[in-house]
């Protein structure tokens with residue numbers, strides 16, 4: 001019996017058919033969003049789901065799940081806020097379920113990734129693990145006592161929205177969630193890129209400016225890291241702050257939840273080894289000594305597959 005999972009991000013949606021016993025992806029399909037309206041995205045979800053099922057040579061299962069980069073009220077199937085899609089209060093489970101003719105469960109993308117990494121990846125074999133991911137956004141997936149912890153309404157693990165800056169800054173850096181002082185608004189990939197571009201516009205980050213030939217559109221987090229490593233003091237300062245803020249947030253999760261394993265991942269952390277090392281060193285220094293003592297810190301193992309694998313397991317009731 002195969003399982004169907006979808007992973008919906010700000011720029012694309014992917015569907016995969018999974019063998020839930022072996023963890024093998026039997027087939028998958030992906031589409032970039034030309035249009036982020038709920039109607040267009042649901043239609044794209046239907047196309048990739050049907051394409052993956054057809055490629056796997058199986059029938060649509062009776063249920064599926066979709067991981068969404070945003071705040072999801074799990075039991076109601078509502079996407080409350082997905083800033084990268086520009087969505088507020090979209091009843092995704094109902095719309096997608098009706099369009100596909102099956103039961104659909106909606107969960108946060110990192111909760112889905114946590115299920116995937118727990119069953120087949122870097123969190124395998126432990127009952128208590130925390131996924132801490134920094135990509136275009138920042139988030140966490142929490143496994144407590146062998147189960148996914150989604151909180152009372154599905155919003156647990158939203159570490160990107162913990163407040164790390166106590167007072168308004170200039171510019172104020174309002175988060176996609178609408179609030180001020182959020183970790184993600186200072187350290188998410190979109191935020192780091194925006195901050196580096198501001199520095200270029202103000203005549204700073206000269207090393208980075210030279211590396212991109214003055215073209216701010218070419219700035220991505222790994223280029224900021226390269227400039228920091230090559231001696232650009234402004235880039236190094238941004239990287240130092242990002243390492244501190246991300247490391248402190250991960251340390252605080254470790255202090256509160258005492259996981260056996262902390263899984264670090266996401267495109268920014270995995271694509272920037274210097275930042276990864278700083279975050280790891282910082283969190284080891286700042287987690288409580290008692291919780292830090294027994295902690296193993298590991299890299300995410302399933303890469304981009306974690307979300308669809310976990311969603312497929314969740315959709316099959318796993």
Ligand SMILES: [Zn+2]
Nearest residue numbers: 161175177182
């Ligand atoms: Zn926020």
